[in-house]
Amino acid sequence: MDLPIPNPEILSRRAMIVAALRSELPEDAVIDDPAETLAYECDALSAYRCPPLAVVLPRSTEEVAAALRICHGAGVPVVPRGSGTSLAGGALPTADSVVLAVTRLNRVLEIDYDNRFVRVEAGRTNLSVTGAVEAEGYFYAPDPSSQLACAIAGNIAMNSGGAHCLKYGVTTNNLLGVTLVLMTGEVVTIGGAHMDAGGYDLLGLVCGSEGQLGVVTEATLRILPKPEGARPVLIGFNSNEVAGACVADIIKAGVLPVAIEFMDRPCIRACEDFAHAGYPDCEALLIVEVEGGDAEIDEQLGLIRQIAMRHDPVAFRESGSAEESRKIWLGRKSAFGAMGQINDYMCLDGTIPVSSLPFVLKRIAEMSGEFGLDVANVFHAGDGNMHPLILYNANKPGDLEACEAFGAEILKLCVEVGGCLTGEHGVGIEKRDLMSVQYADEDMEAQMRIKDVFDPKWLLNPAKVFPLAQSAGRRGA
Amino acid sequence: MKITSERDLAEAIRGAEHGLRIRGGGTRTPGKQEQGEVLDVSAISGIRLYEPGALTLVAGAGTPLAEIEAALGAEGQRLAFEPADWRRLLGREGEPTLGGIVAANSSGPRRVQAGACRDALLGVRFVDGTGAIVKNGGRVMKNVTGYDLVKLMAGSWGTLGVLSEVSFKVLPAPEAVATLTLHGLDFATAGAAMSHALRSPFEVTGAAHGQGRTMIRIEGFAGSVAYRAGQLQSRLARYAPAEIDHDKGRNDANWRDIRDVAPFHGAAGDVWRLSVKPSDAPGLVERAGARDAMLDWGGGLIWLLTPEGTDLRARLGHFDGHATLIRAGQETLARIAAFQPEPASIAAISKGLRARFDPRGILNPGLMG
Numbered sequence: 001m002d003l004p005i006p007n008p009e010i011l012s013r014r015a016m017i018v019a020a021l022r023s024e025l026p027e028d029a030v031i032d033d034p035a036e037t038l039a040y041e042c043d044a045l046s047a048y049r050c051p052p053l054a055v056v057l058p059r060s061t062e063e064v065a066a067a068l069r070i071c072h073g074a075g076v077p078v079v080p081r082g083s084g085t086s087l088a089g090g091a092l093p094t095a096d097s098v099v100l101a102v103t104r105l106n107r108v109l110e111i112d113y114d115n116r117f118v119r120v121e122a123g124r125t126n127l128s129v130t131g132a133v134e135a136e137g138y139f140y141a142p143d144p145s146s147q148l149a150c151a152i153a154g155n156i157a158m159n160s161g162g163a164h165c166l167k168y169g170v171t172t173n174n175l176l177g178v179t180l181v182l183m184t185g186e187v188v189t190i191g192g193a194h195m196d197a198g199g200y201d202l203l204g205l206v207c208g209s210e211g212q213l214g215v216v217t218e219a220t221l222r223i224l225p226k227p228e229g230a231r232p233v234l235i236g237f238n239s240n241e242v243a244g245a246c247v248a249d250i251i252k253a254g255v256l257p258v259a260i261e262f263m264d265r266p267c268i269r270a271c272e273d274f275a276h277a278g279y280p281d282c283e284a285l286l287i288v289e290v291e292g293g294d295a296e297i298d299e300q301l302g303l304i305r306q307i308a309m310r311h312d313p314v315a316f317r318e319s320g321s322a323e324e325s326r327k328i329w330l331g332r333k334s335a336f337g338a339m340g341q342i343n344d345y346m347c348l349d350g351t352i353p354v355s356s357l358p359f360v361l362k363r364i365a366e367m368s369g370e371f372g373l374d375v376a377n378v379f380h381a382g383d384g385n386m387h388p389l390i391l392y393n394a395n396k397p398g399d400l401e402a403c404e405a406f407g408a409e410i411l412k413l414c415v416e417v418g419g420c421l422t423g424e425h426g427v428g429i430e431k432r433d434l435m436s437v438q439y440a441d442e443d444m445e446a447q448m449r450i451k452d453v454f455d456p457k458w459l460l461n462p463a464k465v466f467p468l469a470q471s472a473g474r475r476g477a
Numbered sequence: 478m479k480i481t482s483e484r485d486l487a488e489a490i491r492g493a494e495h496g497l498r499i500r501g502g503g504t505r506t507p508g509k510q511e512q513g514e515v516l517d518v519s520a521i522s523g524i525r526l527y528e529p530g531a532l533t534l535v536a537g538a539g540t541p542l543a544e545i546e547a548a549l550g551a552e553g554q555r556l557a558f559e560p561a562d563w564r565r566l567l568g569r570e571g572e573p574t575l576g577g578i579v580a581a582n583s584s585g586p587r588r589v590q591a592g593a594c595r596d597a598l599l600g601v602r603f604v605d606g607t608g609a610i611v612k613n614g615g616r617v618m619k620n621v622t623g624y625d626l627v628k629l630m631a632g633s634w635g636t637l638g639v640l641s642e643v644s645f646k647v648l649p650a651p652e653a654v655a656t657l658t659l660h661g662l663d664f665a666t667a668g669a670a671m672s673h674a675l676r677s678p679f680e681v682t683g684a685a686h687g688q689g690r691t692m693i694r695i696e697g698f699a700g701s702v703a704y705r706a707g708q709l710q711s712r713l714a715r716y717a718p719a720e721i722d723h724d725k726g727r728n729d730a731n732w733r734d735i736r737d738v739a740p741f742h743g744a745a746g747d748v749w750r751l752s753v754k755p756s757d758a759p760g761l762v763e764r765a766g767a768r769d770a771m772l773d774w775g776g777g778l779i780w781l782l783t784p785e786g787t788d789l790r791a792r793l794g795h796f797d798g799h800a801t802l803i804r805a806g807q808e809t810l811a812r813i814a815a816f817q818p819e820p821a822s823i824a825a826i827s828k829g830l831r832a833r834f835d836p837r838g839i840l841n842p843g844l845m846g
Binding site: 112113114115116137158159161165166169170172173186187188189190192193194195196197198199200201202203204205207208209225226227228248249251252253254255256292293295296299300303351352353354355380383384385418419420421422423424425426427431435438439440442443444445446447449450451452453454465 | 531
């Protein structure tokens with residue numbers, strides 16, 4: 001994965017740039033000590049690292065605006081950062097960039113139960129948004145697995161999803177408004193507590209733009225009343241195909257579970273060894289969760305049981321208590337940790353039409369043999385969002401490269417069957433060079449025109465999303 | 478000019494020397510009559526892919542809504558966002574098309590629970606003002622690959638590009654439906670009752686008020702609907718006793734009337750549509766001094782019937798949200814912008830987008846300010 005060569009002219013002005021930032025920001029909001037900037041050298045895609053020129057940690061929209069105005073004036077690229085949990089390298093710096101982290105912007109500004117929204121500063125963590133409203137019986141729906149750590153700013157940048165978005169949608173479906181600071185330092189308010197945009201849907205455009213259009217400092221988020229209850233069921237099958245067919249039948253029957261999670265044999269084994277959740281020994285496992293009052297849950301699970309039985313499952317385990325529910329989810333929720341204990345791994349994020357599930361799983365297994373790397377599958381089956389985990393050994397020369405090549409082939413396969421490169425993690429640098437698999441030049445040109453409008457000098461997170469050759473002219477490279 | 482394929486569409490736009498008025502079914506575009514040749518795209522039509530098990534549908538932008546609804550209905554599915562039919566409201570003929578629905582981001586009462594048209598829209602193909610064919614999104618439910626031009630196209634009224642194909646997430650139609658009706662509430666009390674219902678865990682899929690009736694809709698499996706309707710009835714008893722109606726035919730008709738603003742059909746006056754913070758709605762209705770008013774989306778959407786020529790925005794002053802003049806005479810529309818004027822910073826971005834997607838200014842010139 002290439003990053004642009006740092007601009008030596010900017011590097012030579014480092015002291016001046018830091019001094020300019022210090023002149024307008026509080027002393028502790030600007031970091032240039034190399035020992036400290038090292039902490040910002042990567043995000044959760046830790047195979048790639050590069051310490052930035054400097055880091056700014058503003059406490060207010062005004063301070064964000066000041067930092068951006070200065071960098072704009074000095075022609076310095078800015079890499080916005082939430083909590084640094086991106087799996088796609090969205091917050092990876094270049095040596096000639098200033099990292100702008102919004103972590104200190106973490107206050108709750110307004111809670112409005114009557115209108116069912118909360119307004120927060122964008123550095124606030126995902127889970128703590130729910131934390132602010134759950135005593136009153138509400139929650140914020142998008143639930144990426146990093147929700148304990150990840151910031152709303154990053155969720156908006158990547159349009160994050162989670163296990164429960166089959167029913168509740170992803171970030172863009174739960175975002176009502178933002179305060180956005182443009183690269184020039186101009187502060188723009190988009191949307192608010194009302195439901196629809198007046199003119200163009202700029203909110204929809206900003207959400208998922210990977211920090212390339214502006215820095216979000218405040219967000220108005222839709223909150224929902226908690227369901228009366230929820231209960232999962234665990235269903236085991238002896239083939240991936242049959243499990244896939246069962247998913248399609250559940251969906252067709254009109255049940256809309258909040259989550260349908262799918263794990264294949266390698267993943268089931270690893271989770272079982274790690275968490276001892278008592279999973280059955282089988283080829284494919286579904287965890288289906290439904291919500292509502294007790295009678296409503298019984299009604300839905302009864303229907304799911306009927307459908308599942310038609311597919312001859314090897315196990316059907318309905319939770320009868322909170323403890324049993326916890327155990328059913330335990331293995332799934334520890335999947336990434338379990339895999340991490342066995343091996344280094346790369347987590348992919350392609351989405352496919354649900355109908356292609358069996359075919360894609362079969363092809364991945366074949367390719368696993370060809371590349372000589374093991375792969376485990378755990379994913380959100382209801383919406384086709386796959387998370388193949390490719391296992392490799394970071395200390396073995398050539399293994400990372402082989403893993404990346406394998407990953408690229410899987411993502412190409414996702415596009416071939418009618419899906420896409422990334423369902424919820426974002427493009428970042430990780431999938432940047434694969435964009436042309438999914439999009440023609442005209443398609444990318446149309447997207448880059450958007451950035452031309454918001455950030456004409458291409459200073460915000462410029463080396464991401466679009467293949468470098470594609471964006472070279474615009475980046476002035 | 479009648480277009481029959483995406484390629485013809487690209488050619489027509491590339492060759493255009495003057496403004497074009499983009500038309501699907503011609504049933505909903507607001508604003509004043511502009512000059513320019515009509516570009517009729519209704520023949521880019523037909524369902525290209527429908528996978529009920531994957532909840533996805535792809536169709537040409539000119540496909541009539543009726544054809545889509547018939548195909549979905551045969552599989553017990555539907556477009557959950559409940560697109561509106563404005564023909565009787567605006568006095569238009571023609572056949573509503575999928576592309577028109579997307580261009581207007583048209584969403585009905587279920588918006589409060591299922592989201593808007595833009596939330597169900599998974600992918601688009603369109604031709605921009607330079608004649609380039611562009612695709613964005615796709616046909617899967619989760620897709621964050623590159624920028625989301627899908628949302629941008631929804632509600633852009635054909636001013637950034639002309640849609641040729643759209644793909645949607647569809648949902649199963651429910652087994653049962655029930656509506657709770659409370660009579661005689663004023664707007665403030667109705668607003669409070671709707672908020673109360675929407676704050677409950679009972680998944681309200683419609684909350685509207687007008688003609689002295691406050692209506693709350695529940696959908697799902699029969700047992701569940703009965704249970705939730707009962708729960709809501711007792712919780713709303715403090716506002717008024719609620720009648721519960723389980724009849725599907727009557728429910729469909731009643732919510733169609735709300736969706737299509739039936740009380741204003743044929744009534745004299747201008748029609749305004751306001752998107753607001755729900756709890757602001759009763760106060761705004763009072764300030765508006767309209768001939769008639771109706772709330773949908775639990776108060777988040779206000780429909781107003783005002784005397785001809787009323788400058789509602791001037792009358793209301795600043796509020797959080799926006800107002801669109803949906804129906805008025807040409808004389809009024811010459812004086813009052815149909816779309817809410819934007820603050821300078823937003824207007825600059827909108828203008829920039831338009832200049833880049835339609836540099837010659839030929840797509841629906843004059844529309845959207």
